[in-house]
Ligand code: 5GP
């Protein structure tokens with residue numbers, strides 16, 4: 637879809653720190669880094685959100701999530717767990733209308749239960765630090 641930022645990231649028209657890609661699925665670091673390593677998993681097919689997923693697309697996308705989640709869990713020894721989250725429609729806080737699953741690694745110092753503080757942390761990291769996070773997750777994916 638021509639005016640979709642996530643389609644543009646898939647196509648390389650705008651930069652994104654890619655973690656994983658195959659024929660159907662694309663994963664990349666979320667720019668906001670709500671927690672360090674915050675990753676988004678999307679289908680290459682442009683679909684608005686979960687309500688437009690076919691059973692087949694859901695099977696394809698969700699079957700890749702455990703592997704990516706293990707990498708986001710193990711890239712940093714301080715990660716103790718991970719939340720999966722999908723916001724669907726504005727009332728549920730969806731702001732980019734290309735369906736995406738958030739993978740949010742959880743660290744002990746952020747252990748505030750389900751009430752995760754949804755705060756922008758992009759400015760906490762230099763480009764080099766974000767590159768290092770990207771490379772560490774990719775390495776964990778290969779292990
Ligand atoms: P939503 O609120 O729709 O569930 O989440 C959208 C997510 O997309 C947000 O966490 C936001 O930080 C992320 N995002 C928005 N624009 C970009 C971008 O250009 N690049 C990356 N990597 N993430 C983005």
Ligand code: ZN
Pocket residue numbers: 637640641642643644681682683733734
């Ligand atoms: Zn799209």
